[in-house]
Amino acid sequence: MRKIIILGSSGSIGQTAIRTIKEKNLPFKVMALIAHSSEESIRKDAEYFNCPYLLTKGRIEKEIRDFLSQFDADIALNGVAGSEGLFYSSLLIDLKIDIALANKETVVLGSGFIFNKAKENRVRIIPVDSEHSALYNLINSHQNVSKLIITASGGPFVDRDDLENVTLEEALKHPTWKMGKKITIDSATLANKGLEVIEAGFLFNFSAKDIIVTVHRQSVVHSLIQLKNGSYYAQLSPPDMALPIIDALADKKVDLDSIVRPLDFTSLSLSFEGWNKNKFPMLELAYKALEKKNGYPIAFNIADEVAVNAFIENRISFLDIAKITEETMKRDFSRPVTSYSAALDEIKRAKDTASSLCLKF
Numbered sequence: 516m517r518k519i520i521i522l523g524s525s526g527s528i529g530q531t532a533i534r535t536i537k538e539k540n541l542p543f544k545v546m547a548l549i550a551h552s553s554e555e556s557i558r559k560d561a562e563y564f565n566c567p568y569l570l571t572k573g574r575i576e577k578e579i580r581d582f583l584s585q586f587d588a589d590i591a592l593n594g595v596a597g598s599e600g601l602f603y604s605s606l607l608i609d610l611k612i613d614i615a616l617a618n619k620e621t622v623v624l625g626s627g628f629i630f631n632k633a634k635e636n637r638v639r640i641i642p643v644d645s646e647h648s649a650l651y652n653l654i655n656s657h658q659n660v661s662k663l664i665i666t667a668s669g670g671p672f673v674d675r676d677d678l679e680n681v682t683l684e685e686a687l688k689h690p691t692w693k694m695g696k697k698i699t700i701d702s703a704t705l706a707n708k709g710l711e712v713i714e715a716g717f718l719f720n721f722s723a724k725d726i727i728v729t730v731h732r733q734s735v736v737h738s739l740i741q742l743k744n745g746s747y748y749a750q751l752s753p754p755d756m757a758l759p760i761i762d763a764l765a766d767k768k769v770d771l772d773s774i775v776r777p778l779d780f781t782s783l784s785l786s787f788e789g790w791n792k793n794k795f796p797m798l799e800l801a802y803k804a805l806e807k808k809n810g811y812p813i814a815f816n817i818a819d820e821v822a823v824n825a826f827i828e829n830r831i832s833f834l835d836i837a838k839i840t841e842e843t844m845k846r847d848f849s850r851p852v853t854s855y856s857a858a859l860d861e862i863k864r865a866k867d868t869a870s871s872l873c874l875k876f
Contacts, residue, residue: 516544519764520583520591520612522603524560524568525553527694528594528617528643528760533560535757535774542769546586549579549603551595580606590764592643593618596695597820598862601625605855608638615763617643619714623816624862626717627809627852641763642718646711648759649738649750654719657740657748663721664739664747665711666731667790670703673730678794681833683826691734691754697823701797704836705790706819709801713812716805723805728798729787735778736785751778796837800844810848810861817865818843818872825873835876843869 523529529550536543545564550557552572561568569582583591583606590613595603600618604625607614614633616622621629621640633640642651646665654660668691672678686703687696694702701707705728712726734754739747752758755775765771792799797819804815818840825831831839846868852858 516542517764517766517769518544518546518587518589520547520549520586520588521545521594522549522591523551523594523596523600523617524548525550525556526594526596528756529592530556531756532592532594532760532764535761537563539761539774541761541765541771543764546588547583549582549595576602576606579603580609583607583612584610588612589768590615590641590766592760592764593621594643596697598624598817601629601855601858604629604640605632608632608636611636611638613639613641613766615641615643615760615766617760619644619710620816622714622717623710623812624858625852625855626713626812628854628858630717639766640718641766642714643756643759643763644711644714645737645754645756645759647715647718647738648762650715650719650740652762653738653740653748653750657742659743660740661743662725662727662741663715663719664727664729664741665708665715666734666736666738666787667705667708667728668702668734669730669732669790670705672703672794673732673790676794678833683829686826686833690732696827697820700823700826700836701819704797704819704833705795706797706801706823706836706840709798709804710816710819712798712801713805713815723802726805728790730790731785731787733783733785735783736787753778797840800837800840804844807849809851810865811844813852813858813861814844814846814848814865814868815840817862818869821866821869821873831873831876835873839869839872839876842872 548568592615594617604621739749804811822836822839
């Protein structure tokens, strides 16, 4: 039995993991659950798995650390949303627990120290995002990889030219995935794809120029690699997060069978196209952040987080999200970020800057 902990158990990643474990009767022993504020949901799931749980709203970091330190888990699913996920990843590494990482902010915010810390503690970080899960498996199966190709559904506005008057309701209508508000809006601006580009660069040690984003509306090809000889290899599966989540948790130590339905190749049509840099400036800004490294990925991530929240609260327009992010990134974030405390300093500086800018739009 694989002993696992699920962090963010009431979110879309956590609930997909729980549903799949139940439905497929997988050999996973859920040791503990953590959620922020969904008490009814976490209590129900904890009763099903007969495991302890922690509701973190109002808790201090020491209480969370003490709770997690009780469990001798093989791996923990970090499905916590947003920048808070960096704290949990850092804590899991301290506790020497391998991480199935669905929190891309861990890598984007903590790239300067998180991998060294994991190496020192012999902790493995296995990506869960469908794109990075695909790349992880493809890269580990091939040599001489020259480029990474990340697919994007294009979001709800790939065919819409006028984005001046986009409403919150329109931005939350994703054509493929059902997700939380923040990540859905990030998909509409392609900021989420930008975070994935940054994450891929640090996870697999690739430069920005060697990572390509292509719009693939069917969301069947999750990523591709190009070899130096010019050939390509891709990973295909239905658009269902169950597979990358369970694949990471299993870590090749559990035989998996029929996690998702097979593809029907009698009626399968796949298309790939470019993306409009003028219409989706957030993705262009993410490439710049990866090129400059140091604190610039933090500035991109946090400015976007602040601006998206302001958009949700109807304090700024949809297009202001990119403007605020760009203005924040014009500040000097060139200092190397080599520790958790240094990351917190840069997070605060980026948050203060972006919050101030929100008042001016």
